[in-house]
Amino acid sequence: MGIEASQVFRIAISGYYGFRNSGDEAVLKSILLALDECGQEAGIRIQPIVLSIDPEWTSGMYGVEAVHRMQPKEVISLLRASDGLLSGGGSLLQDATSAKTIPYYAGIIKLAQWLGKPTFIYSQGVGPVNRGWMNPLIRSAMKASRYVSVRDKESAELLDRIGVPLNRIEVVPDPVMGLPLPEQEASGADRHSHEPVAGGREPVIGISLRFWRKDRADLDRIAGALLELLGTRDVQLRFLPFHTPEDVEAAAYVIGKLGASGAGKTDIREAGDDPQRMLHEVSQCDVLLGMRLHALIYAANMKVPLLGISYDPKIDQFLGRLQLKPIGTTESLDSAAFVSHVTALIDNASGWVQSKNDIIDQLKQESRQPARQIVNYLRELKR
Known part of the structure; x- marks a missing residue:
């Protein structure tokens, strides 16, 4: 102009x-x-x-x-x-x-x-x-x-x-805290409104994994925790690959470990190359479990309650800015504590958002x- x-x-x-x-x-x-x-x-x-x-x-x-x-x-x-x-x-x-x-x-x-x-x-x-x-x-x-x-x-x-x-x-803050949804999706950003899950709809747990340990013991522990969650609560597990094809393979590995318990309860969402499309996918989750740093940042950006698995200090550092700690690491993960945290976040998403709202808004602005x-x-x- x-x-x-x-x-x-x-x-x-x-x-x-x-x-x-x-x-x-x-x-x-x-x-x-x-x-x-x-x-x-x-x-x-x-x-x-x-x-x-x-x-x-x-x-x-x-x-x-x-x-x-x-x-x-x-x-x-x-x-x-x-x-x-x-x-x-x-x-x-x-x-x-x-x-x-x-x-x-x-x-x-x-x-x-x-x-x-x-x-x-x-x-x-x-x-x-x-x-x-x-x-x-x-x-x-x-x-x-x-x-x-x-x-x-x-x-x-x-x-x-x-x-x-x-x-x-x-x-x-990381620049991605300021990334907006695609214009065509922005009007529907608050699909869940962070209210208790309505009757009949299973909560969606977004999951971002990556390969880290050569023996895959970290993914085995995550699979075990997800199995315990599936045995406790009716949920949908939505795997979100941030780096293809590696993350797709990591998701498929964990889904394989879930066996019959995961039948009809899991899917892998590939959002294509546009990062805003993946941001939209994250916005549609009720809770996000992430190993990838930017999966956690996407969730915070969209005010989706999140749990982090630490494989690198950058995970702990970002969670620290939200006054959070990792739910586990690539060396250890307590399945019972994981299930308890996920259940609490599903049942009181609005409380989590309220407690983090000011911090997130400031990060987005900065x-x-x-x-x-x-x-x-x-x-x-x-x-």
């Missing part, structure tokens, strides 16, 4: 994008929406260009430009032509999944800085960092960035320990703070 060409900013966005992991794609979608809205409010336009492993798919999904994240010439050309680099969100600066992760993401940040571009760190989860030799690379990338935000205080404390001053770090800060910085460039 009359925004001049001088008020258009090309921003490169680096993250774990194009791999079709629902959580990371939700992060990207949330960032794109927040930048667009905050830009409009400030009277400027952000033109995002995403570094993706599958640029064609990313462009088609989000309607944005994209370049291949592993093609150095394309990346350098993009950064040269950009007005800055946004790195995030997600767990980009950690070495638990691979020793190559930190050098890649920090390297992209440093490359942008060497080309004279401002860099912005967007609600990242930092750590664990088990290889001390990576700390100087992280410290250098962070200290030279114009804006640094992390999604939990533990990430901020880790950065502080390696030499990034705390007064330069803003702790904000989730766009990085976008506001970045837009304000860019707007000042033109003054």
Whole structure:
């Protein structure tokens, strides 16, 4: 609406994008929406260009430009032509999944800085960092960035320990706390209204699993707890794969363990590649049991009572922001305690929502703070 060409900013966005992991794609979608809205409010336009492993798919999904994240010439050309680099969100600066992760993401940040571009760190989860030799690379990338935000205080404390001053770090919620439902579903967001389940309708328990232990003892324990729940209460178990095909296989494994008890009581809902469709699926559950971090974030976003299984400190950190603790871990799960908690949440969903409502609303509001800060910085460039 009359925004001049001088008020258009090309921003490169680096993250774990194009791999079709629902959580990371939700992060990207949330960032794109927040930048667009905050830009409009400030009277400027952000033109995002995403570094993706599958640029064609990313462009088609989000309607944005994209370049291949592993093609150095394309990346350098993009950064040269950009007005800055946004790195995030997600767990980009950690070495638990691979020793190559930190050098890649920090390297992209440093490359942008060497080309004279401002860099912005967007609600990242930092750590664990088990290889001390990576700390100087992280410290250098962070200290030279114009804006640094992390999604939990533990990430901020880790950065502080390696030499990034705390007064330069803003702790904000995960971007996905601000992700809205698809427009066509928004009007029906409160299907259950968090009231006691009406007669005749079985409560829907959403379940997000992933493979973690090689011996699958963690999934065996979850199956045992679900069997006890099925023996106690009439419920529907709805498995929600956030990363396909692995999570579909994990769901099928647990369903197989349920045997005849699960007949007619289980289904696997694949929402496709659009993260907002999975958000809608989560919104239709009465309770959610999640191993995946973003399954728990989706549930909190939609104010669906949730229980977390911890496999990584990031699960505990997010639950802590809601004043919750995991119901179990990949090492232990008490079936009786699980059944008791699920039953209580089914019977008093409104009480849970009431107790968490203010916290969740604040997280949702604060989730766009990085976008506001970045837009304000860019707007000042033109003054």
